[in-house]
Amino acid sequence: MQAACCQVGGLFSLLETQQSSCEKRIGGDKMRSMKRFLKSDDGAVTVDWVVLTAAIIGLAIFGFGAFRDVAFAIANALSSQMSSVVVSVF
CATH class of the missing domain: 1.20.5 (Single alpha-helices involved in coiled-coils or other helix-helix interfaces)
Known part of the structure; x- marks a missing residue:
């Protein structure tokens, strides 16, 4: 599961989890800003x-x-x- 969440196809499963090992490796701030960007519809x-x-x-x-x-x-x-x-x- 760790390898799958780092791939592009697993992006949505990564966004649904609270904090995964991929998020720790990539960087929490970057992932939080990515989540906010994908959820915003301003x-x-x-x-x-x-x-x-x-x-x-x-x-x-x-x-x-x-x-x-x-x-x-x-x-x-x-x-x-x-x-x-x-x-x-x-």
């Missing part, structure tokens, strides 16, 4: 928000590109309709 929410925001912006750009001609045609039709209206002042 930046996961930030990454999720960045990916979600990028997806929304990408869809907005794609949506505007797909409907750009239609939007400009509607705006031009509305503009010509509004310019033909006569407004009188009483």
Whole structure:
């Protein structure tokens, strides 16, 4: 078991034990910091928000590109309709 916990495949079994002979040989501080690093998930929410925001912006750009001609045609039709209206002042 001592040889297996020092191999990469046995990393998780090493992390589950309180203190093994491998931890003593490698160094307790290094193993504790490695355990803390593998268990932490502080930046996961930030990454999720960045990916979600990028997806929304990408869809907005794609949506505007797909409907750009239609939007400009509607705006031009509305503009010509509004310019033909006569407004009188009483």
